[in-house]
Amino acid sequence: MRFVGLLSVAVVAAALAAPASAAEVTVSGGWFRALPAGLPAGGYFTLHNDTDAAVTLISASSSACGMVMLHESVSTGGMEQMKMVDKVPVPAHGTFEFKHGGYNLMCMKPTAAMKPGAKVPVVLEFAGGDKLGVNFAVKNAKGQ
Numbered sequence: 001m002r003f004v005g006l007l008s009v010a011v012v013a014a015a016l017a018a019p020a021s022a023a024e025v026t027v028s029g030g031w032f033r034a035l036p037a038g039l040p041a042g043g044y045f046t047l048h049n050d051t052d053a054a055v056t057l058i059s060a061s062s063s064a065c066g067m068v069m070l071h072e073s074v075s076t077g078g079m080e081q082m083k084m085v086d087k088v089p090v091p092a093h094g095t096f097e098f099k100h101g102g103y104n105l106m107c108m109k110p111t112a113a114m115k116p117g118a119k120v121p122v123v124l125e126f127a128g129g130d131k132l133g134v135n136f137a138v139k140n141a142k143g144q
């Protein structure tokens with residue numbers, strides 16, 4: 001796999017600031033929906049896999065969250081419920097969108113850093129141990 005190899009997260013984050021090179025896994029449009037009173041913040045983004053191999057997202061973490069879970073919203077009889085997901089495969093040259101009503105990151109116990117207008121770091125971990133560091137914007141409940 002060619003995108004991040006065994007580089008440290010800090011090195012990966014620095015590499016992301018450089019112009020995109022040929023084949024890698026990238027994130028666009030990452031943001032958290034901050035809610036008042038320490039409620040969990042949903043995270044949304046699009047994962048782009050421009051490599052020739054499938055990748056599988058297995059976990060996420062952030063210093064702005066006590067814990068980050070992968071969730072899927074499932075509508076049952078008009079009720080929307082969140083289901084835990086343990087992996088999200090993205091095919092070679094494919095994309096996967098985490099969006100409202102579908103998949104989301106769930107930031108449990110958000111810290112004071114999780115406030116609208118801020119940016120918070122997120123580390124995505126893939127099967128095999130590759131990690132990708134990316135900054136997410138923080139917006140209010142209206143997405144502003």
Ligand SMILES: [Cu+2]
Pocket residue numbers: 042071072082104105106
């Ligand atoms: Cu959720």
